Amino acid sequence: MRKNPLVVLFLIFLVAITAAFFIYPKSFGAKFMPWRLGLDLIGGSHLVYSVDLSQVSGGERDSVLNGLRDVIERRVNLFGVSEPQVFIAKSAGQDQLIVELAGITDVAQAIKEIGATPLLDFREVEVSGSSTEFIRTNLTGRYITGAQLTFDPNTQAPQVSISFSDDGGKIFEMMTEKNVGKPLAIFLDNQLIEMPTVQEKISGGQAVITGRFTLDDAKKLVERFNAGALPAPVTLISQQTVSPTLGSDSLKKAALAGIVGTLLVMVFMIAYYRMFGVYAAFALLIYILLTLAAFKLIPITLTLAGLAGFILTIGMAVDANILIFERMKEEIKKGLSRTTAIEEGFRRAWPSIRDSNTSTIITAIILYYFTSSFVKGFALTLLIGVLISMFSAITTTRLFLHIFVRDKKIPVTTSPKS
Amino acid sequence: MLNIIGHKNIFLGISAVLITVAVVAVVLFGFRQGIDFAGGTLWQFRIANNAPATDDVESFFTSNLNTNEAFVTYDPANNSFIARLPAVSEADHQKLLGALKGKYASFDEAGFQSIGPSVGNELRKKAVIAIILVIIGISLYVAFAFRKVFQPVSSWTYGFITLLTLFHDVAIPAGMLALLGHYAQIEIDGNFVVALLVVMGFSVHDTIVVFDRIRENLLLDRGKTAFAELVNLSVNQTMARSINTSLTLILVLLAIYFAGPPSLHYFVLTLLVGVTTGIYSSIFVASPLLVLWQGRKK
Numbered sequence: 001m002r003k004n005p006l007v008v009l010f011l012i013f014l015v016a017i018t019a020a021f022f023i024y025p026k027s028f029g030a031k032f033m034p035w036r037l038g039l040d041l042i043g044g045s046h047l048v049y050s051v052d053l054s055q056v057s058g059g060e061r062d063s064v065l066n067g068l069r070d071v072i073e074r075r076v077n078l079f080g081v082s083e084p085q086v087f088i089a090k091s092a093g094q095d096q097l098i099v100e101l102a103g104i105t106d107v108a109q110a111i112k113e114i115g116a117t118p119l120l121d122f123r124e125v126e127v128s129g130s131s132t133e134f135i136r137t138n139l140t141g142r143y144i145t146g147a148q149l150t151f152d153p154n155t156q157a158p159q160v161s162i163s164f165s166d167d168g169g170k171i172f173e174m175m176t177e178k179n180v181g182k183p184l185a186i187f188l189d190n191q192l193i194e195m196p197t198v199q200e201k202i203s204g205g206q207a208v209i210t211g212r213f214t215l216d217d218a219k220k221l222v223e224r225f226n227a228g229a230l231p232a233p234v235t236l237i238s239q240q241t242v243s244p245t246l247g248s249d250s251l252k253k254a255a256l257a258g259i260v261g262t263l264l265v266m267v268f269m270i271a272y273y274r275m276f277g278v279y280a281a282f283a284l285l286i287y288i289l290l291t292l293a294a295f296k297l298i299p300i301t302l303t304l305a306g307l308a309g310f311i312l313t314i315g316m317a318v319d320a321n322i323l324i325f326e327r328m329k330e331e332i333k334k335g336l337s338r339t340t341a342i343e344e345g346f347r348r349a350w351p352s353i354r355d356s357n358t359s360t361i362i363t364a365i366i367l368y369y370f371t372s373s374f375v376k377g378f379a380l381t382l383l384i385g386v387l388i389s390m391f392s393a394i395t396t397t398r399l400f401l402h403i404f405v406r407d408k409k410i411p412v413t414t415s416p417k418s
Numbered sequence: 419m420l421n422i423i424g425h426k427n428i429f430l431g432i433s434a435v436l437i438t439v440a441v442v443a444v445v446l447f448g449f450r451q452g453i454d455f456a457g458g459t460l461w462q463f464r465i466a467n468n469a470p471a472t473d474d475v476e477s478f479f480t481s482n483l484n485t486n487e488a489f490v491t492y493d494p495a496n497n498s499f500i501a502r503l504p505a506v507s508e509a510d511h512q513k514l515l516g517a518l519k520g521k522y523a524s525f526d527e528a529g530f531q532s533i534g535p536s537v538g539n540e541l542r543k544k545a546v547i548a549i550i551l552v553i554i555g556i557s558l559y560v561a562f563a564f565r566k567v568f569q570p571v572s573s574w575t576y577g578f579i580t581l582l583t584l585f586h587d588v589a590i591p592a593g594m595l596a597l598l599g600h601y602a603q604i605e606i607d608g609n610f611v612v613a614l615l616v617v618m619g620f621s622v623h624d625t626i627v628v629f630d631r632i633r634e635n636l637l638l639d640r641g642k643t644a645f646a647e648l649v650n651l652s653v654n655q656t657m658a659r660s661i662n663t664s665l666t667l668i669l670v671l672l673a674i675y676f677a678g679p680p681s682l683h684y685f686v687l688t689l690l691v692g693v694t695t696g697i698y699s700s701i702f703v704a705s706p707l708l709v710l711w712q713g714r715k716k
Contacts, residue, residue: 040681050534050536091537091540108508236507237536240529242529243528249679253678254678254679256677257679261672261674265666265669272662305609308678308682308685315666315667315671316667318663322659326658326662355563358559360623363618366548366551366615367548370551
């Protein structure tokens with residue numbers, strides 16, 4: 001690096017310019033790899049459902065949860081949302097399902113559709129005198145693999161034929177065997193829809209729900225069963241919806257704040273440190289380009305909090321420069337030549353730079369691992385920003401100074417090293 | 419050179435008053451907890467034409483939701499209303515939405531956030547864990563930074579005073595939010611906790627820069643100069659960098675505060691107050707405390 005600083009500087013510029021094209025949200029940058037923006041910036045809905053697993057035995061919870069996620073994912077895909085996110089989370093000992101729908105316009109409809117996914121279960125019937133008791137069984141919608149619209153050969157009424165998985169088929173077989181001559185109730189969303197009497201043991205894993213469906217109802221039900229019935233009931237416990245207008249408004253304002261903040265920092269650095277400040281301003285620009293490119297490459301979903309964290313790092317990235325320049329000033333006051341003072345300034349400022357960033361890094365890491373999604377975005381950009389700035393502020397500024405600063409007079413030959 | 423140590427009683431007095439006010443405010447008023455801690459609903463909407471009075475909108479919610487816990491604020495710059503309500507179910511949300519659209523023709527929903535109380539409890543727990551971990555992490559870091567003992571001040575004294583200034587820098591913005599909560603209905607949310615944790619990080623490294631210089635000077639000086647004088651010299655030597663490193667941060671914070679989105683307002687305000695307090699404490703509190711501590715021992 002010392003041998004040919006001009007080449008290194010040229011390379012850094014080249015990388016920075018490539019980064020600039022890469023992060024520009026239009027033309028080249030957009031085609032290659034679009035920005036990933038959070039719901040709070042493009043608009044969308046963040047829904048948290050609690051999952052009721054009280055009817056599921058301990059060992060099966062994971063498979064039920066995964067099944068639930070798959071079902072809801074398929075369901076959500078029907079809305080035509082781009083890149084819907086559905087994931088399971090555990091919070092306060094409670095199983096949750098989180099659904100993120102970006103850029104959706106009709107959230108109400110989406111919530112309805114997710115909730116409307118049929119919850120099917122078969123119940124045994126116990127008649128004692130005039131009262132009828134329904135006993136829940138473990139045969140539920142999670143064992144359904146497919147459904148078909150059929151018609152009753154006698155009445156031509158629409159019916160829904162369902163197929164069970166192998167396990168489901170066996171349970172169904174056992175249950176019908178046990179209940180020959182007795183009625184078996186079919187519940188949909190906790191509503192009794194049909195109570196046929198079992199004529200004989202049914203094997204093969206097929207069942208028909210006759211109900212009193214209209215053609216439309218039956219069709220919808222088939223569609224939903226094919227997307228999958230919910231293996232466990234869910235309740236919406238929290239929702240966060242941001243309209244696309246509010247999102248883009250936030251994005252514009254955050255971007256403006258970032259630009260204004262950058263300019264203020266640059267003006268301050270140049271006003272206070274003159275020529276050195278100009279180098280720091282360039283280094284800051286390179287820092288911004290590199291960091292944004294890194295966000296896009298990793299890739300990080302940029303949220304409003306993430307942007308805030310990044311803008312903060314713009315104010316912190318010049319810290320290293322300030323520490324170095326202040327130290328250089330002292331060295332020059334001591335009578336060192338400018339070039340020697342620069343070397344000394346870098347050497348002596350390094351421990352302070354490392355130390356001063358350490359506490360921020362500690363905070364960012366803890367925030368990332370122990371908090372909610374909002375804070376995670378902030379912590380991540382803060383962490384990446386601080387790490388990149390330690391490199392960029394030092395390396396690029398050092399190169400600039402190395403290349404452009406020459407001793408005015410004959411340099412002092414004896415440089416007292418302490 | 420500024421004689422900071424000579425006037426230490428004035429500076430420490432100012433801090434003592436501010437801290438007392440802050441602690442009293444926090445103890446007396448507590449914080450007004452936002453929906454992400456306490457559960458509830460935050461509904462943001464615009465009514466472009468003939469914007470109604472906030473009282474009208476408020477009474478709409480109180481009568482429709484059968485509650486007196488409805489607060490509505492209006493931001494004329496964006497033509498937007500923000501309603502703070504108890505938790506609203508999706509069914510009620512749709513009902514209210516229909517009613518509002520019927521009542522105000524230009525009603526436009528911008529954001530709706532409803533959080534159940536269990537989610538809030540969980541976040542509160544996580545926030546407390548994060549705060550404890552950051553304090554532990556920073557204390558370990560401080561212990562590490564001051565692991566080498568230099569006379570006449572023992573290393574744990576540096577560490578202890580660093581933590582005292584940390585408390586100082588966190589208490590003042592926290593007190594401000596408690597006052598704002600009491601007098602202006604401003605709520606604290608998860609962001610507030612994040613802001614305080616970030617302030618902790620800054621506070622510590624600002625103080626460490628000054629203390630590092632004191633130790634360096636102590637080593638070079640070998641007891642020729644009086645301790646108070648040496649501390650004063652060190653503070654003056656590091657003052658420019660203490661102020662400038664925080665000032666650049668304050669510049670970007672001001673940019674976010676004035677140009678940025680309103681949802682970041684109080685997050686940024688907490689940071690602004692915390693970072694400004696941090697500058698003050700690293701120059702006018704930490705070093706005077708060190709001298710005071712030293713004086714008591716002799």
